[in-house]
Each structure stands twice: as C-alpha cells, then as structure tokens.
Amino acid sequence: MMNFHRMLLVAATVLFLSLATAQGGRAQEAPVAAPPVEASTPFDEKFYAAALREEANRQPITVQGGVRRPLMFFRQIANRKWNAGALFLYLVFISALLKIFLPALTARTIARCRSNCFISLSSAFIYSTILISLVRFAFKTDDLAPMGVFTIGLVQLSFALGACFGVNLLAQKLYEFLSREREPASIYGRALLYGFCLTLVAGLMAGVSLIPNLGRLPRIGNRVVTLVAALGLGGLVNLAAGAQKPRAEAQGSAEN
Numbered sequence: 291m292m293n294f295h296r297m298l299l300v301a302a303t304v305l306f307l308s309l310a311t312a313q314g315g316r317a318q319e320a321p322v323a324a325p326p327v328e329a330s331t332p333f334d335e336k337f338y339a340a341a342l343r344e345e346a347n348r349q350p351i352t353v354q355g356g357v358r359r360p361l362m363f364f365r366q367i368a369n370r371k372w373n374a375g376a377l378f379l380y381l382v383f384i385s386a387l388l389k390i391f392l393p394a395l396t397a398r399t400i401a402r403c404r405s406n407c408f409i410s411l412s413s414a415f416i417y418s419t420i421l422i423s424l425v426r427f428a429f430k431t432d433d434l435a436p437m438g439v440f441t442i443g444l445v446q447l448s449f450a451l452g453a454c455f456g457v458n459l460l461a462q463k464l465y466e467f468l469s470r471e472r473e474p475a476s477i478y479g480r481a482l483l484y485g486f487c488l489t490l491v492a493g494l495m496a497g498v499s500l501i502p503n504l505g506r507l508p509r510i511g512n513r514v515v516t517l518v519a520a521l522g523l524g525g526l527v528n529l530a531a532g533a534q535k536p537r538a539e540a541q542g543s544a545e546n
Contacts, residue, residue, distance in 0.1 A: 358429040360422045360442055368512045377515075378496035385454040385461070385488055395529075400459045402532070403525035410524030411517075414452065417527045418520075421445050452523025453515065457495060459522060461488040 388396050403410045421441055428438030464487040474480045495518065501511030 358438070360425045360445075363442070364445075368516065369508050370512075371509075372499045372512060372515075374496040374500050377499055378492050380450075381454060381457050381492035381495055382489055384451075385457045385492065386485070388454055389458055389484070389488070396455065396458050399455050399522065399525045399529050400462055402528045403455070403459050403521055407521060410521050410528055412524065413527040413531070414520040414524035417448070417523065418445060421448075448523050449516065449519045452521070452526065453495075453519035455522030455526060456518035457488065457491050457522075459525070460491045460518070464491060 421444060425438045425441045425445075428434040428441060461484065465484050468487065469480075469483060474483055495515055499511045499515050501514075502509065504510055
C-alpha cells in the first residue's frame, strides 16, 4: 500500500513538472509582430530614395528565362542600376583609344552621325532588329542556342562601341564650341582640350545614368545613354553600308 502511494506521488510530480514546462515554453514564444504601417513620406525623400532601389538588380537573368527572350533581357538591363564609376572609366578609356588609334574611322563615323541623325538611329534600329530576330530564331532549338548567345553578345558589344562613338561625337561638338573664338595653336593644346571635352562628356553620361524612375517612367538615365549609343552605332552601320556601294559599283563597271 505504501509503495502504491509513493508511485502515485511520483506520477503526480512528473505530471505537474511537465505541465509547468509546457506553460513556460509557451510563455517564452516571441509574439507575432504586426505588419508595419507605412508612414507618409514626403515626395522629395521618395524621389531620392528611388535612386537607391536595387530590386531590379536582385532579379537574376538566366539563359532559360531572360536571354531566350532578348527584348525582356535588354529591358531588365535597362531597368538595373548601372555602376556609374565603371561606366565613366569605360567611356573615357575606350573613346580615347578609338580617337588615338582609329582617328579616320572615328571621324567618318562622327560625320555620318552629324549628317543625318534620323538615318543613323534608323540604321541602329534595323541592325538591332535583325540580330534580335536571329536570337529568337536561334533559341527555338537547343542546337542553335550557342549561336543565340553569341548573337546577343554581339548586340551588346555593338552598343558598347556605339556609346564610345557617341561620346566622341558629343566631345567633338563641345570642342568646336569651346575653340570657336580661339583654337589652341599647338597640337598638345588641341589634344588637351579635346581630352577635357571627352572626360566631361563621359562624366555627364555617367551622371545621367543615375537618374532614377520618374513616376511610371522606368530609369530615364539608362535609356538616354542607350539612345546616344544607338546614335553612334547607327553612324558606324551607315558608314559600313555606304562603303559597300562604291565597291559594288566598281565591280559592276569592271565586269561590264
């Protein structure tokens, strides 16, 4: 009888301790936080905060999702926040190399752009449309997927070079404006002035790329830089197409 009472006492003690432990664990659970209430923010703070948003940069671009749809791929790139410092260094360095080592090509491309901006932009649009259509066709089958990746890389490279030609175009215009009354006499003075104009235009382009979304308009700055790149690319394409006409005419006259 005594052993039975002891067993009953031990069982009651264990049950009490288990209930107390369960109640203590429930009491230590963190309360669920209420969803934060968005406070009213002034418009100027929202505007400047929009320049720091990086949601578009966090969205991954994959071959299956983005690259296979080139228009969506380029739109994702245009909606991202670009590195202004890297863009500035690239524009200054490559534009200067083109001006130094390919001066004739740079001068002819600039002349084509200045002769008719609309034709240059139309040439860039036709060139890009043909290559993007080729990308869409290549990704229809996995056998031609490498060709699609190469072609979309060619489009990016073309616009990257077009941006440098566009920077040289704007730098040449600024150089002519600053040296309108008195042009430097020495070649070093002219080179120094043109280098200053080139650096100033590249810095302006890098600064323009930082312009954030304006209401429903997505990242205006990136699209302005792309427009300048399209102008330079169109001048180069127009120059290449124009160079083929005399050759074709010469070959036709030789055959006759």
